[in-house]
Every structure is written in structure tokens, then in C-alpha cells.
Amino acid sequence: MSVDQATVRRIAHLARIAVREEEVAHLQQELNAILAFVEELNAIDVAGVEPMTSVIPMRLPLRVDEVTDQAGPEKITQNAPGAEDHFFTVPKVVE
């Protein structure tokens, strides 16, 4: 399988990565090189094989539903590029 330029733009949008028009052709070529590389997997017979979900057989552990070591709002927001009164600030979303 290979991707066309419209698909490259669609993937970039899904991935929330802005691409400039002049980058599209090059990206298409790189993505297709990787897709061509993984193409050989189509020749492998996987009928009746379970997909791997965990390399080590173990059950997902559950912890007690209680408040644990909360960092607190100060620490949580201290690295934000925009924060006010312990809230993250973002461009206006709702008019």
C-alpha cells in the first residue's frame, strides 16, 4: 500500500502536525518508503494467531480507589506555557 498526497495531508491533520505545501511531496516519499519496507509482512500467514497484548503474562493490577500522592495545582501548572490561578490557559474555544 502507498499513500497519495491527499492522504498525507489527512494524516498530518489527524496527528495535529501542520505541514507546509512544499513538504507534502517529500513526506509522501518518506512514508511510502516505510510502508514499502513493512509490505513483506503481508506474505506471513497469521491465520489463527492471537495478537499480542502483553509480552509478560500478567493481569492488570488494580489499586484501591482512593486519593494518592497528589502533586497539587501549583506543581501541575508550573511548567505550563500559559497558566492563571492554577488553571491552564488556551485560546478561546467557545464563543
Added chain:
Amino acid sequence: MTDLTKLTLAEARDAVASRKISSVELTSAHLGAMEKARDLNAFVVETPEKALAMAKAADARVASGTAGPLEGLPLAIKDLYATEGVHMQACSHILDGFKPPYESTVTSQLWRDGAVMLGKLNMDEFAMGSSNETSYYGPVASPWLPPDWDEQKGRAALKGDKKGLLVPGGSSGGSASAVAAHLCLGATATDTGGSIRQPAAFTGTVGIKPTYGRCSRWGVAAFASSLDQAGPIARNVRDCAIMMRSMAGYDPKDSTSVNAPVPDYEAAVGASIKGKKIGIPKEYRIEGMPAEIEALWQKGIEWLRAAGAEIVDISLPYTKTALPAYYIVAPAEASSNLARYDGVRYGLRVPGKDIQSMYENTRAEGFGREVRRRIMIGTYVLSAGYYDAYYVRAQKIRTLIKRDFENAYQAGIDAILTPATPSAAFGIGEKGSADPVEMYLNDVFTVTVNMAGLPGLAVPGGLSSQGLPLGLQLIGRPFDEETLFSVAEVIEQSAGRIDLPKAWWA
């Protein structure tokens, strides 16, 4: 006094514990070496004040008889690990200025045991790369000079764009370079497809990727969660074993961490391997493999046989599928894990006309080319209509790869011996610029181990005809790192210690 940076970690430990030297002396010697080696670009941040404060505290604990197993030993930390209040950016632009308010479990265990932090190490951005060239902070140079280069030519290149100097491998390139250049006694690293073992092999150092679940991933920036594992790089097998004991262990904060006791790995170093069955997989004899890699492998076989091991030819038929399957699974998981970098909670923010374009602009500018490429491949293979054809199929193939190893171990194989890499180190700027797959082929021997969740260790086996280090890889049963340390010690003793380069950069 002799140069304290020339001590092995084990020698330094014994010297500090017996108060022959102080941690402050030992730490100062390493800080001095780091300063002279800045052009290698192995460190992205040095923390000398913190290091000396930790060293002083360590000396006080030694004096009061409360020393830990790593008391006063200066180590360096890959930039993928969260270190409280200290730069942690996974060597990406998108985490600009990020100083985590928490400490990763693995590093907290090192400090618990008395170790001293020298600084943060360069790496490929988000651990995506095999040459340390994708770092936002620029490439790292290997302390090994290219064949036929003299020191002057090396120093001139270090001052310039570093082109032509050798890569230390990646993604843990800073870790491998710093250890090989004697800038630290040992370093933390991580391995998703070969990122500990390939740099160790390229620099003549020893690195182990433990079994998945052996070390906590908590506080280590996630690349591909089902493959990532933390581990050490050090100058010999014993030093690696000593670090492993402190890094390993159960952590309730990582739901894939395994609750099993941590053995004394150092006790396995030097244990007899008589009667151990060592598997030699024929599928690792790949087309176009240089004759000297094949010869090195053969030497490894002879050494183990001479030590009393039984050599058994085995077959791992799905080996060839591991690398392409990896380039579906790893990018898929990466695209999901890296969705969190959106310019809202930490790091870089590039404004846009609305929140959507703010996300898109931030991620376009914040991620480097290789990371963007992998996120896009991952997004594609997970997108509607392609999920079964790519992702589910790759996970089925992963089951087959793991089954190969299980069959070998059920037949009584104790460990598997392979080459670590298909070649010696290459030059900075030499690979992958036209076709990303060219770089990916570096991990052809190591990636199977991550796909199956097994432990894998790289140990130097000798030098190439051009005088560059070559590594052998040992693959073990799940949670049997001890056998790897025992077998690796035999290789190290038989091969003889590689003489690491003298400090031409200083």
C-alpha cells in the same frame, strides 16, 4: 594520585567504601573530565553543584556507617528520565524549559542507594534514532576516532559540524559516549529497539536491556510503552550488574512492573557456565553481513565452548519479520504517547489563529523530522480502515516472534548468542538522509528482543579490521538476566578488555 576517572565502578565503590578516596574527590575528577569533553556533546546539562552536594552527603554517610550499595558513585542520566527540578526534555524542542516536579522511579532508586548525579545526557529525540543525530541539541561524537584520523583532525571536526566523526549509536548515544570517554562511572539508558545495545556495541561498552517489567518505566518519557525498558550502560559486565541491582524492582506506579525479588546480579558475574546450552540462531546470518562480524560471532562461539558451554544450532524462523513489524508497533504507540505534547500543559507553545492551529503549529515546530515521520506513520496504521491490516497483523506477528524464542527455551536453551549490530560505527551525516529505512536496519539484531520482551545484553567482542569496537549480543530467558551476566563475563574475560580511546578531545 592516579586518575580517578580510570577506575571501574566496582573499584570506585570499594575505594569509597574503604575511605581510600572520598566521593567529593571522585566526583570532582569526573566533573573535570566532563568540562574538557564538552565538544563531544554527550551532556546536555551538567549539574556540578548538585553533584558536589550529593557527594558531600555521600561522604558523610560513609563516615557514619550508613552507606548504600552505590554510595558516592558519580553517574549520568539519559535525558528521557525525569529528574526533579532538573532539565528533562527527551532532547526535544517541544519540551523546552521542562523541569519535572517529580523524580523517575529508577533514578530515585539510584539516589536511594547513594549515587551522585553528574548531569543529563544527550540522546535521539524521544529515543527515536540509532545514531544520536535526531537530538534537538545536535549530534554526539563517539570518543573513538574514525580510522586513519589523527587527533588534530578529530579536534577540528569537534569544533565544527562533527561530520565524519563516528556516531556513538543511538538512541542512548550520550550515555555510551560519556561512559566510553570516562566522563561517568556508568549511565542510565533506555532501549525500545536496540537503544542500549547498539550504542554499547559501537563504543566498546557493556549495556543490558532487562526483561520487560524488570525496571519501572514510571517517570521515563514514553516512546513505545510495550517495548520501552530502562537499563544501564557501563564499562564492564560487573559494573552493569551492580547498576542493574539498584535500577530493577517492583513499582506499583507502573502497572507493567513485575513484582519479583531482585537478585544480586553481581554474584552471577564469574559464575561457571559449564553445561549451559547456548543457542546459535541461523537466521541471524543475514545477507551482506561483513565477514568480520561473522568471524567475531565464531570467536564468541569458541570462547563459550572453551568455558564448557554446549553450543546448539537453533532456528528462530520469524526473525526477519521483527524489524518491519516493529516499524508498525513502535510508531503506533508513539503516535498515541506523543499526543500529550500539545502546547498546553508543558513545554513549547506556538500560537495559532485558534486552539486547533495552536496544536498543529506547536507540534510542527516542536518535533523534529524523524519524530514527525514516526507519529505520522503511527497515525496512519491506527487510522480507520488500516488498523487490522497493519497494527493487528503486526501484533499477531509479534506473537509468532515470541513463540520462536519460547520454543528454543523449552528445548533447554539457556541463552542465545548473536552479533549485536550488522556493522561497526559509521560516520555522522553518513546514513539515512535519503531513505529513513537505511538507519532502521541498524536494529536488525536487537529489535527481536524488544518484540518478545526478553533481556538482551551487548558486550564487546573485539575490534574490526579498522580498529573499531564490535559487540556480541546475548539474549536470555525472561527474568534470567543472571545467566546473561555469567555468560557475558566469559566473553569479556576471553576477548580481553578493550582499550578505550585516550582523551584526544581534551
